[in-house]
Amino acid sequence: MLGALTLIFACQLAGELLVAVTGLPVPGPVIGMVLLLGGLIVRGGIPEPLAAVGGALLSNLALLFVPAGVGVMLHVALIGREALPITVALLVSTAATIAVTALVMNALQRPKAEGDAGPHDDGGGGEAR
Incomplete structure (x- = not known):
């Protein structure tokens, strides 16, 4: 250990x-x-x-997370003065993270071959039975 x-x-x-x-x-x-x-x-x-x-x-x-929480409480006045830039940075970084995650997920997904049947495809040519 x-x-x-x-x-x-x-x-x-x-x-x-x-x-x-x-x-x-x-x-x-x-x-x-x-x-x-x-x-x-x-x-x-x-x-x-x-x-x-x-x-x-x-x-x-x-x-x-206790030291981070103590730091936030210690500098709460500074955080209050800088609330707008902090909020903008959080929103932009969150949006960027979601976008990059979506792009990576899209790039890593296996493309479906044209002949593959989907989970709900019974191979009947699209006719209702």
């Missing part, structure tokens, strides 16, 4: 170091997650200790 947690933190540290060295405009933990994902793909699966640690982190995910 300690080894799996160390692996997670090592990937995060590697991501932070990559951002510091290269100046990439991506958060270090995101790059760390990509590194971890790459390692798991190369390995061909998730080791049981890593799955257990990941499950424990996910089951206590609400606790990880």
Whole structure:
């Protein structure tokens, strides 16, 4: 369990170091997650200790939002002054996320072959029986 947690933190540290060295405009933990994902793909699966640690982190995910909530309460006056730009950014980013998700889903769907019968197609030429 300690080894799996160390692996997670090592990937995060590697991501932070990559951002510091290269100046990439991506958060270090995101790059760390990509590194971890790459390692798991190369390995061909998730080791049981890593799955257990990941499950424990996910089951206590609400606790990880406490610092963010405290930050929001600490800067509520600033958020109030900047409500319009924050709202616009949230709306635009949500719309962009929905659009990109729809485009990716559309691109990944298997095209239906012309001869394939649909789930409600009985092959009768469209006549009602």
